[in-house]
Amino acid sequence: MLNDSRSHGLWEATAPEAPATSALERNLSADVVIVGGGYTGMSCALHLAEAGRKVVLLEAHEIGFGGAGRNVGLINAGLWVMPDDLPVRLGPVFGERLLKLLGDGPSLVMELIEKHNIECELQRNGTLHCAVGRAGLEEIRKREAQWQKRSAPVQVLDAKETAKRVGTGVYTGSLLDQRAGTLQPLAYARGLAKACIRAGVELYTSSPVIDTSERGGNKVVHTAGGSVEAEWVVVATDAYSTGPWNSVREEQVRLPYFNLATSPLSPENLQSILPGREGVWDTKAVLSSFRLDGSGRLVFGSVGALRGTGISIHKDWARRALARLYPQLGKVEFEHEWYGQIGMTPDALPRFHKFGRNTIGFAGYNGRGISPGTVFGRELALLILGEKKEEEMPLPVSGILRNSFLQYREAYYEAGSQIAHLVSERI
Ligand SMILES: Cc1cc2nc3c(=O)[nH]c(=O)nc-3n(C[C@H](O)[C@H](O)[C@H](O)COP(=O)(O)OP(=O)(O)OC[C@H]3O[C@@H](n4cnc5c(N)ncnc54)[C@H](O)[C@@H]3O)c2cc1C
Numbered sequence: 001m002l003n004d005s006r007s008h009g010l011w012e013a014t015a016p017e018a019p020a021t022s023a024l025e026r027n028l029s030a031d032v033v034i035v036g037g038g039y040t041g042m043s044c045a046l047h048l049a050e051a052g053r054k055v056v057l058l059e060a061h062e063i064g065f066g067g068a069g070r071n072v073g074l075i076n077a078g079l080w081v082m083p084d085d086l087p088v089r090l091g092p093v094f095g096e097r098l099l100k101l102l103g104d105g106p107s108l109v110m111e112l113i114e115k116h117n118i119e120c121e122l123q124r125n126g127t128l129h130c131a132v133g134r135a136g137l138e139e140i141r142k143r144e145a146q147w148q149k150r151s152a153p154v155q156v157l158d159a160k161e162t163a164k165r166v167g168t169g170v171y172t173g174s175l176l177d178q179r180a181g182t183l184q185p186l187a188y189a190r191g192l193a194k195a196c197i198r199a200g201v202e203l204y205t206s207s208p209v210i211d212t213s214e215r216g217g218n219k220v221v222h223t224a225g226g227s228v229e230a231e232w233v234v235v236a237t238d239a240y241s242t243g244p245w246n247s248v249r250e251e252q253v254r255l256p257y258f259n260l261a262t263s264p265l266s267p268e269n270l271q272s273i274l275p276g277r278e279g280v281w282d283t284k285a286v287l288s289s290f291r292l293d294g295s296g297r298l299v300f301g302s303v304g305a306l307r308g309t310g311i312s313i314h315k316d317w318a319r320r321a322l323a324r325l326y327p328q329l330g331k332v333e334f335e336h337e338w339y340g341q342i343g344m345t346p347d348a349l350p351r352f353h354k355f356g357r358n359t360i361g362f363a364g365y366n367g368r369g370i371s372p373g374t375v376f377g378r379e380l381a382l383l384i385l386g387e388k389k390e391e392e393m394p395l396p397v398s399g400i401l402r403n404s405f406l407q408y409r410e411a412y413y414e415a416g417s418q419i420a421h422l423v424s425e426r427i
Helices: 005-014 039-050 085-090 092-103 105-115 133-148 159-166 185-198 243-250 267-272 310-325 370-384 406-423
Strands: 027-035 055-058 127-131 154-158 173-177 202-204 211-215 218-222 227-235 253-264 279-282 288-292 297-303 334-344 351-356 359-363
Touching (some): 005 253, 027 039, 027 218, 039 055, 039 370, 055 227, 092 105, 092 370, 105 185, 133 154, 154 159, 185 202, 227 351, 227 370, 253 310, 310 334, 359 370
Parallel strands (some): 027 055, 055 202, 127 279, 227 359
Antiparallel strands (some): 288 297, 351 359
């Protein structure tokens, strides 16, 4: 997208074509204008257009330019935060509502994929949260108990069963979440864009919103080439925010995360490595994630930015880590490499923002945006359609909490991940 093979890597190389779109070059009016062409914006647009609303969506670059085109593709149920912590932090009503909505999140993603025939390498075989050591095992057992209390289909697998499924004996166990799965993230984003266009959404790319104004009680958003006047504005710009809602970006610490993809594995290796095609991540503080893509490439990722000295440090670490995990692979070369920025909030919870009358949005997914973005987009649509009230949303409204020492924290994560990977010899 940026003529940069490290921005969207494998996903850009293998996703179906993006729909034909152009930049906004005139003045339009609509019921709702949506800013941001990721999962949140497009889920909102699709649900509104299907309910008969006139919707214009403006994307600064291309569909899936932000996290939606760069992520690992794990369709998770829930957040990083322990399930029991949510009712404590948000109160029982919001806490349990959020757990239910996000627990059901992967089903909404999978329903949309099916309904709109989105080709995105969907795998419904669950995810495995793999435990490192005794502490990791304790953590996943706690998660299992807290989800099972809420009747979720999750289950701790012992070390032997984990080794059989993952294809390595380094883990002490894993939490199988049968609600979850994997997909090709940019293909999902482009498929949503095509569904939006079929439903009547006017979608413009290369159209960053640079300013806003008011006209007769309506909002007007401006790009370099035109404007859109609407009753509602949805801000769905998250960690890649620019322009009038840059404040969203300022409340998040951006954590760099990279992925490396091997060439397609041999049929023999595919028999031992993730034969069930689950998506995997581990319990380490500087975590690793891995999964297979539709052609059997192993996509391996961790915290860090692939720029400057980070390129060789992280790639060398990944080769060492893979040699320990999967000695059967022999010498590993990577066909694709890319990275992106995950927007982290101080309490690891997303935010529901109201930027003024009829200007709303969600942000701060903390690396869990495929299901939550899709769900929250639908919830924003329901609010605009008058089918839900503000107090029935997944989260209470919160102001922008500016993160102090943002740049120092981000530099710390980037340097910290390099140090961790430089010295790390073990998984
Ligand atoms: C490397 C990485 C790995 C991740 N792994 C996972 C994972 O495995 N599972 C998971 O669930 N989540 C994962 N995430 C998180 C997930 O990708 C995000 O939470 C999700 O993409 C958020 O969706 P969104 O639509 O809100 O924002 P985005 O997808 O970031 O889209 C926002 C869009 O807004 C546009 N924009 C910004 N400002 C403007 C403006 N002024 N005018 C017009 N457009 C604008 C941007 O160009 C961008 O395209 C990962 C993220 C990264 C970066």
